[in-house]
Amino acid sequence: MKTETDLLAAMARYCSQAERCIDDVRKKIKTAGLTKEAENRIIDRLVRENFIDERRFCRSFVSDKLKFNHWGRIKTGYELKKRNIKPEICSEAFESIDENEYISVLTGLLKSKKRSVKGRSAQDVFQKLYRFASSRGFEHPLIIKTLKDISGHIDYDTNFE
Numbered sequence: 001m002k003t004e005t006d007l008l009a010a011m012a013r014y015c016s017q018a019e020r021c022i023d024d025v026r027k028k029i030k031t032a033g034l035t036k037e038a039e040n041r042i043i044d045r046l047v048r049e050n051f052i053d054e055r056r057f058c059r060s061f062v063s064d065k066l067k068f069n070h071w072g073r074i075k076t077g078y079e080l081k082k083r084n085i086k087p088e089i090c091s092e093a094f095e096s097i098d099e100n101e102y103i104s105v106l107t108g109l110l111k112s113k114k115r116s117v118k119g120r121s122a123q124d125v126f127q128k129l130y131r132f133a134s135s136r137g138f139e140h141p142l143i144i145k146t147l148k149d150i151s152g153h154i155d156y157d158t159n160f161e
Contacts, residue, residue, distance in 0.1 A: 004038045011042055015051035019060040022052055023083040058085055058093040066097065070109050073097075075137020106138050106146050114150065126151060 002010070011025055022043055029039045046052045058080060065071040065079070073094055080090050113132050119125035126147055133143040 002032050002034075004034060004042065007032050007034060007038075008042050008045060011046060012049075012051050015046060019057040020052060021054055021057045021061075021083050021085060022047070023085075025052060054085060055089055055092065058089050059096055062090075062093040062097065066102065066105055070105055070136060072102075072106070072133075072136055072138030072142075074139060075135075078137070103142070103146065106133060106142060107150065109133065109136065110146055111150055122151070 007029060011028065014020065014028060015025065025043060025046065026039065029042060034042075043052070061080065062076055065076045071079075077090060077094070080093075110129055110133055113129060114125070117125050117128050117132075119128055129147055130143055133146070134140070
């Protein structure tokens with residue numbers, strides 16, 4: 001069994017490799033079998049010494065999920081909630097997203113997917129693309145607007161209201 005000092009050093013290394021949130025670190029510490037008090041002391045020290053910063057983690061997480069995974073705000077928000085990130089911290093991170101970049105990611109995603117989607121009708125393709133964008137966590141009004149922009153003048157949104 002590792003000592004508290006050993007685990008503190010190991011968690012400092014863990015946090016130095018990539019941005020981590022308190023929940024990630026807590027899960028790692030629990031596997032070592034330390035007491036709740038020792039766990040809290042380690043986390044408090046890591047926060048105090050700036051190894052863990054939930055705001056920094058959240059901004060990085062939101063940015064990475066948009067750029068690399070092409071996730072929208074909804075899906076990213078669920079993942080942050082699972083990590084017990086406070087809603088106000090999440091809101092700050094979402095506000096830092098460049099709206100033009102966000103729309104550009106969605107547009108590129110839908111254009112790319114449109115090439116491989118087959119459907120019996122234009123409406124069928126529209127619905128498949130809508131479900132795809134929705135599964136990636138993008139918001140309904142933005143999906144509809146973007147689909148209309150890339151599909152021309154087709155108006156199928158009555159099926160989604």
